[in-house]
Amino acid sequence: MAASDQIVEVVNSRIDKAIRDNAGSERLISVVLITLFVAGIVLILWGAYHEQWTFLVPGGMAEMALVFPVRQLVKMRADNMSLQVIPPMLRLAGTDDAKTLAMELIQRLIRQL
DSSP states (O other): OOHHHHHHHHHHHHHHHHHHHHHHHHHHHHHHHHHHHHHHHHHHHHHHHTTOGGGHHHHHHHHHTTHHHHHHHHHHHHHHHHHHHHHHHHHHOOSHHHHHHHHHHHHHHHHHO
C-alpha cells in the first residue's frame, strides 16, 4: 500500500469517527429541541385555555430558546457535510505530492473549524 493510500485511509477513519461522534450529539440536541418546543406550546395553550397569562411568558421564552439548539444542529450538519467531502477530494488527487498538499489543506481547514 502506497503512502498516499495510507493517508486516505487514516483520513477516512478519522472522518468516520467524527461523524459517528456528531450523530450522538445531534440526537441529544434534537431531543432537547423537541422537548423545548412541546413544553413551550403546552404552556402557551394551557395559559390561553385557562386565561392564565402568566403561563404565556414562560411558554414564549421556551419557544425563543429553540434558537440555540437549532443553530447547533445546523452547524453540526454543515461540519458533517464538510467532512464527507474530504475523502473524494483525496481520492481525486493523482500523485503523492497532490495528496500530501490536499492533506495539508484539509488540516488547515479543520483547525479553522
